[in-house]
Amino acid sequence: MLENIKHKEETVIMDREILGIDHGNRQMKTANTAFLSTVTQNKVKTSNLSQILEFKGKYYSIGGSREDVDTKVDKTVDDDYYILTLASLAAELKARGKNQAAVRLATGLPPRWYESQMKAFRKYLGRERELCFRYQGEEFNV
Template identity: 30%
Template structure:
């Protein structure tokens, strides 16, 4: 959250796997409930409807304006960010958000309208009433915030950002502050959730049972899990297969040197990927995009 000219900028990274602000992270999961439960944890009430937020990831369409899910998830994300700052009411909110690079031309305007369709919004999250006045929204390509945060030290050198997300991998390449368009693109359906699907496919074939997604996410992060060693070794083998394939595709596109890897998949690359060139680096701050969106909006607002 950043303040400028009496406006409050809140960055929201609308991932297919997780939705993040500069300080919070929630699974991109939403389930509408018939009645309000006796507990209020993860419960959001808006427009007379009751939703459980982030308990289980739910499949989301490529077009985030297709249903109300990402709108409700945005309200939950904003509420969590407001809670971090001990706020219950905020006026003149600017939502700073992003879309995959290849989706921008088609979806950016509709996404902006989607996020700002109601100016004065009141809702309850986890038993607390929130009131926000939405002044506007700024939409940027995913990965672009990391350029603002990481690049520019040697502008004469071609530099790339590779944002490995849950669904897409977004690549942005700049030289002398200008984009190189044939090296700016998205690879759809090759994010970390696609790796989860690959693991489940081969795990089912090998052991005739499924593996919980939460277990896979923990293995991504090299956390301890309650699986036999041989099964953990098998999952790690599939992860290495996936991340090596990602690196091969990037190499084929000439994305190999002076690269900053970011997004949720940056941790997977760090833990399981091949050795990267010394000119490259890994930024595994999962809040990086949301922080960057806020900085970009801060510089955009007059």
């Protein structure tokens, strides 16, 4: 399926993709990717872009070591899981050979918190309709 998206005075036709993302306490997981649920904002752009996400002029290191994993009961308290979602989107789209798509997200939270946080998490992830960002040096439009 294709979807027309108005994008800065032009119409862009994007493939529709349904992406499942599991927002785990330890790992972010998609059908084709998994990485540790850690994000660190960098003060400057680094030369090694292997795990760097650039969004709205800021740079974030994605992944890291198990010691860096900070379990959050409420994943909406800061932007960490939003940034991790962007990295998951990019990694999964890249695995599918794409860098742009009209995406429908199917998300998962830890079972213990799903019922109580589902609505707030949906609002948290849906706060922007169109996203442009870079991951690992590659531009993505979602």
